[in-house]
Amino acid sequence: MTPADPQPANLWPRSQEAFAKAKMLMPGGVSSPVRAYKAVGGQPVFAASGKGAYVTDLDGRKYVDYVMSYGPLILGHTPRMVVEAVIDAAMRGASFGMPTEGEIALAQLVIAAMPSVERVRFVNSGTEATMSAIRLARAATSRPKIIKCVGCYHGHSDSLLVQAGSGATTLGVPSSPGVPASITSQTVLVPYNDLDAVARAMTEHQGQIAAMLIEPIAGNIGTIPPAGGYLQGLRKLCDQHGAVLIFDEVMTGFRVAKGGAQELYDVAADLTCMGKVMGGGLPCAAYGGKASLMQQVAPEGPMYQAGTLSGNPLAMAAGIATLTALADGTVYRVLEQQAAKLERGLAQAARDAGVPVAVQRVGSMMTCFFTNQPVRNNDDAMRCDTRAFGVFFRAMLERGVMLPPSQFETWFVSTAHDDSALDHTLNAAGLAMQAVAECKA
Numbered sequence: 423m424t425p426a427d428p429q430p431a432n433l434w435p436r437s438q439e440a441f442a443k444a445k446m447l448m449p450g451g452v453s454s455p456v457r458a459y460k461a462v463g464g465q466p467v468f469a470a471s472g473k474g475a476y477v478t479d480l481d482g483r484k485y486v487d488y489v490m491s492y493g494p495l496i497l498g499h500t501p502r503m504v505v506e507a508v509i510d511a512a513m514r515g516a517s518f519g520m521p522t523e524g525e526i527a528l529a530q531l532v533i534a535a536m537p538s539v540e541r542v543r544f545v546n547s548g549t550e551a552t553m554s555a556i557r558l559a560r561a562a563t564s565r566p567k568i569i570k571c572v573g574c575y576h577g578h579s580d581s582l583l584v585q586a587g588s589g590a591t592t593l594g595v596p597s598s599p600g601v602p603a604s605i606t607s608q609t610v611l612v613p614y615n616d617l618d619a620v621a622r623a624m625t626e627h628q629g630q631i632a633a634m635l636i637e638p639i640a641g642n643i644g645t646i647p648p649a650g651g652y653l654q655g656l657r658k659l660c661d662q663h664g665a666v667l668i669f670d671e672v673m674t675g676f677r678v679a680k681g682g683a684q685e686l687y688d689v690a691a692d693l694t695c696m697g698k699v700m701g702g703g704l705p706c707a708a709y710g711g712k713a714s715l716m717q718q719v720a721p722e723g724p725m726y727q728a729g730t731l732s733g734n735p736l737a738m739a740a741g742i743a744t745l746t747a748l749a750d751g752t753v754y755r756v757l758e759q760q761a762a763k764l765e766r767g768l769a770q771a772a773r774d775a776g777v778p779v780a781v782q783r784v785g786s787m788m789t790c791f792f793t794n795q796p797v798r799n800n801d802d803a804m805r806c807d808t809r810a811f812g813v814f815f816r817a818m819l820e821r822g823v824m825l826p827p828s829q830f831e832t833w834f835v836s837t838a839h840d841d842s843a844l845d846h847t848l849n850a851a852g853l854a855m856q857a858v859a860e861c862k863a
């Protein structure tokens with residue numbers, strides 16, 4: 423750098439000040455790890471407010487937002503009917519510890535949207551939903567083990583913080599200190615999109631598999647669609663081996679279609695986990711399924727699970743307003759059209775700059791993988807050029823586009839992402855892809 427090259431101006435003085443303070447008070451300065459920008463370098467941008475497709479940071483800079491709270495905000499930021507419903511509910515009481523009519527209304531909407539869900543239990547997070555669904559599957563089958571795909575994320579409960587062990591065994595080992603090996607040894611790991619691996623695991627652990635837990639569209643390694651026949655194959659294998667098929671639709675539920683991935687691919691799960699969109703941005707999640715299974719949940723049955731704030735009136739109000747807005751049949755068509763336009767534009771920007779990418783998309787979920795191969799599982803994703811993603815991410819941020827700060831996250835398009843938001847994004851992407859190309863050269 424020469425004197426003629428000024429230091430780049432600090433674009434985020436207030437965010438940096440806030441981050442310095444936050445780090446003294448909270449581990450890493452954040453309430454959830456990905457928000458700390460470790461995967462892309464630099465310091466996190468603090469949010470101040472959001473409206474429609476846009477988020478504004480503490481320094482007053484405005485971005486087209488594709489984080490969208492990591493999925494919940496399918497209607498964009500602060501949609502009026504959701505804000506009004508929450509205010510209205512808050513005026514009547516934030517929480518009672520008594521049943522409310524809001525739970526009935528949201529349960530009706532969920533059950534109407536998801537054909538395989540006959541009964542539903544509300545919880546506060548996706549983590550709780552998957553943890554409880556696993557417990558229910560174990561209770562119903564009197565079996566100890568579960569199968570999970572490498573790279574799929576189902577929240578942070580002990581049995582799911584697991585990675586592949588060494589050697590030929592498919593049994594998992596803890597992926598975080600603090601998780602006992604005795605717990606993860608009950609979790610069998612298989613690659614995503616590999617039906618034979620599931621068949622082998624079912625045979626190897628004959629009579630011991632309580633459930634196969636899966637994201638029907640993988641979204642937490644970036645967006646990976648299921649291969650043709652994969653979900654149908656899982657359905658068959660679970661039936662053959664008496665295992666419960668659990669679809670974790672926390673991300674895909676009410677997002678890829680009203681009835682989630684189950685509607686899109688015409689497969690019914692035994693148990694379904696939901697969250698994110700279902701709560702319209704408030705802490706709200708649920709698990710549900712066949713009445714015969716859900717009848718085993720306390721107090722109707724013996725499987726214990728409870729929650730002080732479960733079915734919270736504010737969360738119910740936000741969920742009811744959101745799912746009601748989604749009942750309009752045109753929503754998913756508009757999302758598909760806008761997301762397809764973004765996908766095409768990104769692929770074109772990459773081609774123009776000579777940067778190899780695989781843009782993968784299902785409905786309004788998408789990821790731009792920096793690789794020249796399609797990504798079908800975790801191993802494929804790990805071959806991506808994360809440094810190129812980091813360059814792209816920072817170039818987009820400087821040009822007013824907020825992407826999730828990791829190569830291995832899904833971008834979310836909302837109904838508020840109109841042509842003007844997309845045009846801004848694609849202009850920025852053209853320049854950001856050139857920045858990546860220059861870095862590689």
Ligand SMILES: *Cc1c(COP(=O)(O)O)cnc(C)c1O
Nearest residue numbers: 547548549575576577670672673
């Ligand atoms: C986000 C997510 C979770 C965890 O939900 P939290 O509310 O963050 O606990 C679980 N499963 C999937 C598929 C998710 O995308």
